[in-house]
Amino acid sequence: MTLTPPKLLVFDVFGTVVDWHGSIASEMARLYPQVDGGAFALTWRQGYQPAMARVRSGELGWTRIDELHRLILDNILPSFGLGELPEAERHTLNRVWHRLNAWPDVHAGLLRLKHRHTISTLSNGNIGLLTDMAKHADLPWDCVLSAEVFRAYKPDPRVYLGAAETFDLPPSEVMLVAAHQDDLAAARACGLQTAYIERPLEFGASQPKDVSPHPDNSLHARDFLDLADQLDAARAP
Amino acid sequence: MTLTPPKLLVFDVFGTVVDWHGSIASEMARLYPQVDGGAFALTWRQGYQPAMARVRSGELGWTRIDELHRLILDNILPSFGLGELPEAERHTLNRVWHRLNAWPDVHAGLLRLKHRHTISTLSNGNIGLLTDMAKHADLPWDCVLSAEVFRAYKPDPRVYLGAAETFDLPPSEVMLVAAHQDDLAAARACGLQTAYIERPLEFGASQPKDVSPHPDNSLHARDFLDLADQLDAARAP
Numbered sequence: 001m002t003l004t005p006p007k008l009l010v011f012d013v014f015g016t017v018v019d020w021h022g023s024i025a026s027e028m029a030r031l032y033p034q035v036d037g038g039a040f041a042l043t044w045r046q047g048y049q050p051a052m053a054r055v056r057s058g059e060l061g062w063t064r065i066d067e068l069h070r071l072i073l074d075n076i077l078p079s080f081g082l083g084e085l086p087e088a089e090r091h092t093l094n095r096v097w098h099r100l101n102a103w104p105d106v107h108a109g110l111l112r113l114k115h116r117h118t119i120s121t122l123s124n125g126n127i128g129l130l131t132d133m134a135k136h137a138d139l140p141w142d143c144v145l146s147a148e149v150f151r152a153y154k155p156d157p158r159v160y161l162g163a164a165e166t167f168d169l170p171p172s173e174v175m176l177v178a179a180h181q182d183d184l185a186a187a188r189a190c191g192l193q194t195a196y197i198e199r200p201l202e203f204g205a206s207q208p209k210d211v212s213p214h215p216d217n218s219l220h221a222r223d224f225l226d227l228a229d230q231l232d233a234a235r236a237p
Numbered sequence: 238m239t240l241t242p243p244k245l246l247v248f249d250v251f252g253t254v255v256d257w258h259g260s261i262a263s264e265m266a267r268l269y270p271q272v273d274g275g276a277f278a279l280t281w282r283q284g285y286q287p288a289m290a291r292v293r294s295g296e297l298g299w300t301r302i303d304e305l306h307r308l309i310l311d312n313i314l315p316s317f318g319l320g321e322l323p324e325a326e327r328h329t330l331n332r333v334w335h336r337l338n339a340w341p342d343v344h345a346g347l348l349r350l351k352h353r354h355t356i357s358t359l360s361n362g363n364i365g366l367l368t369d370m371a372k373h374a375d376l377p378w379d380c381v382l383s384a385e386v387f388r389a390y391k392p393d394p395r396v397y398l399g400a401a402e403t404f405d406l407p408p409s410e411v412m413l414v415a416a417h418q419d420d421l422a423a424a425r426a427c428g429l430q431t432a433y434i435e436r437p438l439e440f441g442a443s444q445p446k447d448v449s450p451h452p453d454n455s456l457h458a459r460d461f462l463d464l465a466d467q468l469d470a471a472r473a474p
Contacts, residue, residue: 066405118368128404131355131380143368144380148403166385167365168303 003218003234004172006193009113010122010145010163012154012178013130015202017121018100018137020045025204027096035080038204043079047072052124052153062151064126070094097125098132102139103199109224110140113231120145122163122176124153155186164192177227181214188216195219195227240455240471241409243430246350247359247382247400249391249415250367252439254358255337255374257282262441264333272317275441280316284309289361289390299388301363307331334362335369339376340436346461347377350468357382359400359413361390392423401429414464418451425453432456432464 014020021041028037051068054060073094077083085093113119120143121130127146134141147153150162164171171191178184179202184194195218198211213220221227251257258278265274288305291297310331314320322330350356357380358367364383371378384390387399401408408428415421416436425431432455435448450457458464 118372120368126403127380127382127386131357131404135355135379142372142381143364145364149364149386166363167368 003193003231005116005231005235006173006175007118007169008163008167008174009117009119009195010174010176011119012176012180012183013121013123013125013133014045014100015199016177016179016197017106017139018102018133019199019201020097020100021202021204023100024096027093027099031093032080032082035082038206040076040080042203042207043076044069044072047075056153056156064129064148065097065124066094066126066129069097095132098129099136100133102137103223105223105225107138107140109228112228113224114140114142116231116235118142118167120163122154122159123147154183157186157190160187160190160192164190175218177224184214184217193218195221197224197227198222240430240468242353242468242472243410243412244355244406245400245404245411246354246356246432247411247413248356249413249417249420250358250360250362250370251282251337252436253414253416253434254343254376255339255370256436256438257334257337258439258441260337261333264330268330269317269319272319275443277313277317279440279444280313281306281309284312293390293393301366301385302334302361303331303363303366306334332369335366336373337370339374340460342460342462344375344377346465349465350461351377351379353468353472355379355404357400359391359396360384391420394423394427397424397427397429401427412455414461421451421454430455432458434461434464435459 011017021038024041024044025037028035028040051072055063073090077085110119119141121141122145123130124147126148127144130144130146145163145166147159150158152158160176161171164174172193175193175195176184176187177195177197179197179199184196188194196214200208200211202209219227219230221230248254258275261278261281262274265272265277288309292300310327314322347356356378358378359382360367361384363385364381367381367383382400382403384396387395389395397413398408401411409430412430412432413421413424414432414434416434416439421431421433433451437445437448439446456464456467458467
């Protein structure tokens with residue numbers, strides 16, 4: 001393998017680092033057992049790309065994910081029979097995105113990767129959300145980078161190039177780690193290396209995801225421990 | 238004491254967290270023993286406020302501290318007999334600000350403070366510099382906030398208010414921790430709580446600093462362990 005070891009690893013977060021579907025489904029089961037929590041999680045998440053598109057198009061000014069999540073939430077509550085939910089409960093529920101749980105390999109994997117690389121988030125989630133999540137899920141980031149820093153949402157090139165520039169690195173010394181091929185393709189177009197992570201259960205056990213390799217990625221890994229193994233192997237003589 | 242426990246602690250870094258004077262003096266002694274390293278450190282740092290003033294006034298567009306440090310360095314090298322230093326050595330020397338050492342109480346103090354508070358940098362240093370420094374000095378930040386995020390240098394109110402806004406907190410639930418009364422005064426004017434930290438040796442043993450209390454600060458602490466004690470005591474019934 002001819003991989004140049006990347007100095008900086010930047011991570012997509014929702015789905016790649018944390019299990020948003022399982023975390024939201026289980027919080028819903030606890031708080032509102034009358035609702036299908038898995039369907040609720042999927043519906044909430046389906047509003048995510050369209051909401052960011054409203055910011056990208058200029059229809060909305062710069063708006064953080066916390067606020068976009070809330071706009072979507074207010075929209076979907078009635079169809080789940082929760083249209084009368086009081087403000088305080090809406091606020092608390094919206095913050096579930098701050099307390100998502102990590103996939104089981106993440107903590108140990110990040111600790112290993114952190115030895116030889118700088119590890120940072122590179123998420124559309126806002127800084128406060130990502131910081132709260134890191135405390136909740138014990139994620140040992142070296143840095144918390146967010147679309148909020150660059151005032152643009154992935155896949156806008158400013159986000160990927162901004163991460164490289166922040167660390168005064170050429171894009172080729174930065175690797176995006178993500179469970180989504182479209183995110184990786186956009187990073188590759190900016191000259192970053194890319195590592196795909198299989199998260200077959202991102203959408204729940206009833207909707208297994210296609211996790212086939214894409215030949216253009218620099219690496220394809222089962223999880224963060226496998227990624228650490230492969231990066232170690234690429235470094236060995 | 239009627240202190241409301243702050244949710245977010247934001248830290249000034251140069252002088253408050255790390256010993257820039259001692260770290261630079263000792264690196265100079267190792268690399269260029271013919272130079273008075275302590276005087277060199279003081280001269281370099283003296284260029285810091287005037288360089289940021291050029292950004293504040295608009296004479297320079299947004300410029301990161303790494304580049305400002307380099308402008309100052311190029312200016313002062315000749316007067317220390319290092320005017321002929323080659324580019325690669327200038328680049329390496331300029332990065333000394335990425336590998337400053339922490340004061341002895343910092344690591345243990347931050348670990349204690351991190352239990353009950355979110356802890357973040359709030360420095361004029363750029364994000365890459367602060368992240369490298371955290372890896373070098375083992376600083377367990379929850380978040381790396383910098384003037385670079387807000388495109389304004391302290392004491393610009395946008396930096397202090399930006400930190401509160403990033404975490405969706407009223408300024409009164411944020412505390413700035415710093416060894417500089419002017420930084421604290423500017424934060425207080427924005428409604429933040431303030432904690433002064435004594436760093437009598439910031440400018441070296443030959444220039445002990447006045448560390449007398451200012452009555453307007455919320456807290457006055459000897460070091461980060463003392464700060465943790467005082468915040469714990471304020472919380473006890």
